[in-house]
Amino acid sequence: MRAQESPERYDSRFDSIQKTTVDSLYLEDQFYVGFGFNLLLDKPGGFSQNGFSGGLHLGYIRDIPINKRRNFGFGIGVGWSINTYNQNLFIGEKETEQTIFNVVDRGDLDVNTNRFSTYLIEAPLELRWRTSTATDYKFWRIYAGVRLGYIYHFKSKFEQPNNAVNQTQLDELNRFRVAGTFTFGYNVFNFSFYYSLNPLFDGTLEDENTPVNLVPLKIGLMFYIL
Template sequence: MRIIFTCLFLLTFFSSFAQEEVKPEVKPVVKIDSLYREDQFYFSVTYNMFTDIPIKFKQNKFSLGLSGGFLRDMPVNKSRTIAIAAGLGLSYQNYYQNLTISQDGAGNIIYGVNDSGQFVSNRYRQYSVDLPIEFRWRNSTYESTKFWRIYGGVKLSYVFSDSSILDDGEKTYRINNNASINKFQYGPYLAAGYNTWNVYLYYGLSPLFDSATTLSGEKINMKTLNAGLIFYIL
């Protein structure tokens, strides 16, 4: 009988111990995607300038440029540090300068370069649809979204709206969708930096005005130059 009670006691003890035993927590297995892409939204802020300018041409105030869009990333090597990307975006470019655009009594457009004291305000602005195509290098990994990058490419743009506004103190000349503006514009650009912050530079290869546009008998060969910051957001 004593042996039976001893066995029952041991069974009760071990049963209680087994119930109180804490089972280890089973953590879910997180699968890391090694086939990542740097598909990104981008947004840029730039200071706008011109190159190949006419004599006595000057800019005044701050000429602001804004652009944004989406880029599709297509890696071309196994480590995915080299890629090609193409995308679609929109741009707004604003220029304050002393190249005036007005009209005579017959409605003909007249171009001039005037001192700032000869007018109250003068600016040109345009809106475009952009197609950026770029070659990408970065030292990113699938475990980190913070990395160094150098992206270079070509941007093709179609200007779907433009306007120049000149206030000479007596009359305001507003010319919308000037037929002399090159609607198709293009040029190379470069973006480089770390993580979200990157410097950006774009140089237009196509003149702003068509070949028939002249100033004092000389062709206006002005090209755009934009410098600023570009931000990439996954």
């Protein structure tokens, strides 16, 4: 005789087990904060940086995945940035309100402070790839793109004993900024690179025909949240 199959028994113990809900529309890396070291390229002769020149960047990027796995797509956002450059370029003004650019030899002058700072509103545009899933919060990422910006405030500061020169308005300053960006990393730590596609200034050294351009290159760390 064929044995009769016993009916399946219901086990009430499984009532306490909850199924994990996977968000099929998850987004990643929408808030960012970055810290970096600022370098200046395309320099006039005798120009040099000294001390630490740093920057802070933060903002929001809307994550726009375009594939089913949601690990490839675009990002568009808005951000804020402040950058300081310690160097030996004197920025002053004649009585005619014409801007003066001069390279200062610190060996000849007693200079306490010589730096300029930029404050920007930025719009990052990115092409994004990562190894993320809806449940994996540690993943590799590679983001490349363009960052548009506008310098809404500029200040140069030159200080000697009993002498101080501050400048905030420069006709030679290129306030609209365009830069290429590249970020890669894993989990929390991500290396970021920013290379300006246009110079900071369109000026020349006083009494010379040497251009004062200065192209920012920023190298640092980027951290993403949510």
